[in-house]
Amino acid sequence: MLAEERRMKIVDLATREGRVDAQDAAERLSVAVETIRRDLDVLQRRGLMRRVHGGAIAVHRLNREFTVSERRALNHSAKLKIAEVAARHIPEQGTIIVDSGTTTQCLSAYLRDKSELTVVTNSLDLATEIGSSSTRVILISGRVRPTTMSGVGDLALKALENISADVAFIGANGVDLKSGFTTPDPDEAAVKTRMINNAQESIVLADHSKFGKSFTMRFANFESVDRLITDTKTSTSIINEITNKELEVVIA
Amino acid sequence: MLAEERRMKIVDLATREGRVDAQDAAERLSVAVETIRRDLDVLQRRGLMRRVHGGAIAVHRLNREFTVSERRALNHSAKLKIAEVAARHIPEQGTIIVDSGTTTQCLSAYLRDKSELTVVTNSLDLATEIGSSSTRVILISGRVRPTTMSGVGDLALKALENISADVAFIGANGVDLKSGFTTPDPDEAAVKTRMINNAQESIVLADHSKFGKSFTMRFANFESVDRLITDTKTSTSIINEITNKELEVVIA
DNA sequence: CCGAATTTGTCCGTTTTTGACCGAATCCCA
DNA sequence: TGGGATTCGGTCAAAAACGGACAAATTCGG
The missing domain is CATH 1.10.10.10 (Winged helix-like DNA-binding domain superfamily/Winged helix DNA-binding domain)
Structure with missing residues (x-):
């Protein structure tokens, strides 16, 4: 054989x-x-x-078995560090958009009780965590996608329509030189794209495990994103090639 | 293995x-x-x-226990009984609207894994609980009100605009002969009113502690609601007077 | 057909997993 | 509140699985 x-x-x-x-x-x-x-x-x-x-x-x-909480635990320390660095880009006042995802979720610690800040998100978990604080939270409606517990679909896009923000923090499932930033679900991709378009500045958060992978739906190419934050385990050769594409890469 | x-x-x-x-x-x-x-x-x-x-x-x-523990403790057994009776009005298929609130929250146990059912809600907690099951969940949101963890405001009303449902399950802070169904927050009241208007049939869930109280905002009078479910501790005289107003009262 | 590269099987020391044991800590109920 | 039952957590030993080295077998390219 x-x-x-x-x-x-x-x-x-x-x-x-x-x-x-x-x-x-x-x-x-x-x-x-x-x-x-x-x-x-x-x-x-x-x-x-x-x-x-x-x-x-x-x-x-x-x-099927990997639930939100399990994915949260995956590379958790890297995600925490990424969030720590990303937090430096959170303004004291104004409006930010935070995407759903386990990495962006780690930002929650830096988003509580910012009374001058408005956080727009489609993540149920994030909204739950900071919704009870004095931070103003706007949750995007939509069909709830079970695997990510986030609002997606036409309603979500409609809700985002009239929202503009200073900064958008976006998560990604795949970061690849050829495919750009990708995610498996079309609905979720559409929401991410809209988020990036509606923000002055957009920052993608992705730990090393996301690099070199690509999924069906591209939601952004390297040009449309301003900054990429990752951890130290990401291969430097990939980082160098991305930096060449006019995208600032920050290593946490 | x-x-x-x-x-x-x-x-x-x-x-x-x-x-x-x-x-x-x-x-x-x-x-x-x-x-x-x-x-x-x-x-x-x-x-x-x-x-x-x-x-x-x-x-x-x-x-789940953390988010609503204290509030839920109040008249918890009464709320569970009310929810049990209310659950009989949940169709196997179709669309229902579920309002935010501690009483309506108890419905969650009857809403998981109903693959033919669509649940529209503005409650973060409810959406979180049933969002991971096979039930289709549509979250209505907007600004998150910290005290109730629910989506309110213009965005929420907009999202509800094009939604019509078979049944709406609504919570109330006050049920009073003179004022009708009331709640303290104007934004929340507007959402409840819209929910009732967009459903074929509307059912209010209220335990005995809500009766005889009235708050600033009336979101419905007795005529616009079809059914009221309460517990055995509610005074029968009030119930009789309400029944006279063409509103079916069910005692759990 | 030959030599190189790859794949496969064997060997063996190391690591991981599992079940058993036991004193200490904790819980439950009267 | 006290005592019996349960659970915990640490250690130990046996068994299974791992992984690296190496040789035999196979495949590939010329």
Whole structure:
């Protein structure tokens, strides 16, 4: 059996059963466990599954299980540092737009009790956290997308229509040289684009795990964003290439 | 079973039942209690649940308890009964409007995972609770009023403009023979009025403590509401007088 | 057909996971 | 409030899984 063929069968197994047991797969495909383990590593690098002790878990199942709170914990310290740096760009007064997402969510600590500040957001969680403080919060309506707990759709775009802000803090799922800033959901992408358009200055927050990835919907290219904040683990070569595109990159 | 798989099942248990009993989970997943306890520690570190004596509780439940705990304690059992009766008027499919408020909030238990139902609400807490289920949630928002954590103002009215629903469940601060249904905040009153106007049928939920009180803003008179649900502690004389005004009163 | 590169299997020391044990801390109920 | 039951958390040992090294087998390019 060809190596690729074997890997296909492993993917097959994974999608059918949701997981792969290294030991079990080795027996079924009559190869050594080490081979399976190596295969799983390869498939993980291809983004097809996630390696865990004893085997691997199919991504489709992962997405379902990964809740907001779990994603929040992912690279949490990096996100906190990014938020800390981003916070320097929050004005004392005026209006800012804050996108939904686990990274932008970390900004909440810097947004409470700013009585001269208006925060416009489509994130339920963020609004809940700072809504009870003296900061003026405007929550964007819309259909609630369960995976991100944010308001999207036509209503959200309508609500944003007449709002203009000083700064917009935007999250991204993918940052790639070819594709620009991307996200999987079309509705969510439309909201992000509108947010960027309606702000004087726009800042994207993205930790190292987002780089080199691209998803279906581009919501901005490098020219339309003013600043990109990331953490120290992001490869410097990518950062240099982005800096060449007239986009200021800040490393937290 | 893979370790990660087991942990997923624990998260599953937690989200479904709100809590995890270490002993019980150990038996169900046929591993030692110690293993479960270690898993719970890991999951806590991932921010998925909060460790407590005897097991752990899901974070989504945790947030819920924190946000409305004090207010909800007031006449809580009465509110639960009112919600139970009100729930009989929730259609299996179609669109309903649910107002913000501690009483209407209790409806959330009956609104999760109704895939044929669309819930329109201006309550952040309600949207958060049912937004993660398969129920379609449309959040009406605008400026967030800190005391009630609800969306009000011009933006909210605009968003409601083109929405029509089968039933509206409305909360009230005061129910009085002379003043009708009242609330202190003008913005909130405007939203309630619009909600009632945009629904085929409107139901007000009010426990006994609301009767005989009146506040600045009337959002509805007795004629414009179809049904009033209250608890057994409400004085029968008031109920009789209200019934005379062509308003059906249901006692939970 | 040959040599190089890649893949695969084996070996083995290291790490991780798991279940068991036990004294201490905590909870629950009378 | 006190005592019994439960739970906790730390240590230990066995088992499983890991990963790196290396050799054998296979594939590839010329």
